[in-house]
Amino acid sequence: MKNYLKTVAGILVLTSVSTGLHATVSADISNNEGPQMFLQPRETTSDIDGSNKNVVASDNQFQSKTIEVPSPLTSKAFLEQVRVNSRMQAAEAAYSLSILAANRKDFTLARTFIEESIQLSQSNPNYYTFAADIAFLTQQYDKAIAYQMTVLEIARSAPGFDDLQVAMVLDQLGAIYIVQEDYEKAKSSLLESLKLREKVLGDRHLQVAMSLNKLASLAVQQERSTIAESLLKRSLDIAREVSGPRHVNSATMLANLADFYQSEARLEEAEVLYEEAISIWVDSPVDPLRRAVDQYSLGRLFLSQRRFDEARLQFEQVLFLLKQHYTQDHPYVQQAIRNLTDLNAERGSNAEKDRMYDELLREFSSYLPKYRGVTADITPPSSELRIRRF
Numbered sequence: 001m002k003n004y005l006k007t008v009a010g011i012l013v014l015t016s017v018s019t020g021l022h023a024t025v026s027a028d029i030s031n032n033e034g035p036q037m038f039l040q041p042r043e044t045t046s047d048i049d050g051s052n053k054n055v056v057a058s059d060n061q062f063q064s065k066t067i068e069v070p071s072p073l074t075s076k077a078f079l080e081q082v083r084v085n086s087r088m089q090a091a092e093a094a095y096s097l098s099i100l101a102a103n104r105k106d107f108t109l110a111r112t113f114i115e116e117s118i119q120l121s122q123s124n125p126n127y128y129t130f131a132a133d134i135a136f137l138t139q140q141y142d143k144a145i146a147y148q149m150t151v152l153e154i155a156r157s158a159p160g161f162d163d164l165q166v167a168m169v170l171d172q173l174g175a176i177y178i179v180q181e182d183y184e185k186a187k188s189s190l191l192e193s194l195k196l197r198e199k200v201l202g203d204r205h206l207q208v209a210m211s212l213n214k215l216a217s218l219a220v221q222q223e224r225s226t227i228a229e230s231l232l233k234r235s236l237d238i239a240r241e242v243s244g245p246r247h248v249n250s251a252t253m254l255a256n257l258a259d260f261y262q263s264e265a266r267l268e269e270a271e272v273l274y275e276e277a278i279s280i281w282v283d284s285p286v287d288p289l290r291r292a293v294d295q296y297s298l299g300r301l302f303l304s305q306r307r308f309d310e311a312r313l314q315f316e317q318v319l320f321l322l323k324q325h326y327t328q329d330h331p332y333v334q335q336a337i338r339n340l341t342d343l344n345a346e347r348g349s350n351a352e353k354d355r356m357y358d359e360l361l362r363e364f365s366s367y368l369p370k371y372r373g374v375t376a377d378i379t380p381p382s383s384e385l386r387i388r389r390f
Contacts, residue, residue: 091120095127098134107138125154132172141180148173163200164207167193171214183222190215206242206249209235213256225264232257248290251280255294262301274298292321 098113111134117127132147152169155161170193177186194211201207212235219228236253243249258273274294281291299314319336326333 087120091117091124091127094120095130098130102130102134102137107134110134111138123154123158125151125158128154129172132176136176136179141176144176145173145180148176163196167196167207167211170196171211174214174218178218178221181221183218186218187215190218204238204241206239209238209242209249209253212238213253216256216260220260220263228260229257232260246280246283248280248284248286251277251284251294252290254280255297258294259297262297267301267305270301271298274301288321288324292318295321 094113094116098110098117101107101110101113111131114127114131114134117124118131121127128147128151132144132151135141135144135147148169152166152173155166155169170189174186174189174193177183177189190211194208194215197205197207197211212231216228216231216235219225219231232253236250236257239247239249239253254273254277258270258277261267261270261273274297277294278291278298281288281294285291295314296318299311299318302308302311302314315336319333322330322333322336328334
């Protein structure tokens with residue numbers, strides 16, 4: 001059952017970040033010298049008031065020109081505003097540079113920049129969220145939890161955040177606890193997230209189904225198969241009711257339950273669910289890579305049953321779908337071609353054929369990205385928080 005980590009639980013920990021960080025850099029970078037920041041000075045002019053000041057100097061009477069000078073209090077407030085604006089600009093620049101460094105896999109530099117952002121602006125949840133991401137990716141889980149707890153504190157207390165945004169932060173915190181195998185804290189975070197969603201959305205909503213899937217992943221970790229199955233079935237029922245039985249949301253939940261059954265060696269049940277999910281993807285080709293993942297899983301199931309010809313058909317279809325999404329020279333496509341070429345050329349003993357299939361399985365496991373996940377219908381409302389792990 002621990003193999004389930006590579007499917008539903010794996011998605012819980014890093015979906016995005018299946019790979020790499022996806023973030024948008026807002027600062028303009030030029031000449032590789034960093035962002036060019038210019039603080040525009042406030043324009044001042046001399047006000048001339050010739051009606052209220054008459055000064056007699058020596059024997060000559062003349063109308064003086066007086067210049068309005070800001071009071072000390074006004075000057076002090078202006079100076080403080082300049083300082084605040086400068087800090088905010090510097091914090092955003094460091095944040096942008098941190099994202100660039102992370103995308104280049106230079107996590108040491110990314111951590112240095114994001115910590116600078118936090119020092120300059122200690123109330124921005126984006127900075128703490130990204131710092132938690134960096135700590136998570138570098139396996140500094142205690143730091144990731146500390147940063148995420150700060151985000152949670154901000155989300156709970158600052159104006160502008162609602163219960164659904166707090167639920168997303170709790171999901172992230174639960175994911176870190178799962179990696180640390182601190183299952184009780186993970187359960188507490190995920191249950192609180194579920195309750196918040198049910199309070200706002202009711203108990204028959206796709207975001208509730210998301211929470212149920214996360215709790216099912218945790219139940220698998222704890223080897224509570226009965227609970228996991230119940231949660232996954234409830235999630236599937238919600239998707240079918242809300243989106244319809246032939247919607248891609250239902251296909252996603254079918255495949256999640258099928259993954260669970262395969263991990264439990266309940267292969268006949270898993271096969272039926274995979275085939276239903278694949279048929280939905282065929283009718284609703286939203287993303288060929290999601291269908292490829294399900295066909296790969298079904299092929300793996302056939303392989304475990306020594307149903308080699310059926311497994312071959314599934315893996316060939318995976319290659320076809322990959323070539324629709326990637327160019328011919330992409331590593332995913334090239335590796336799939338090499339493996340299938342070797343496999344089709346092999347006409348030796350069953351033992352040798354088994355070896356070739358095992359090699360194919362390992363290669364696809366390494367190269368095929370995991371695209372199973374929820375569709376746009378399930379995506380939570382936009383938030384000020386930058387959410388990447390789910």
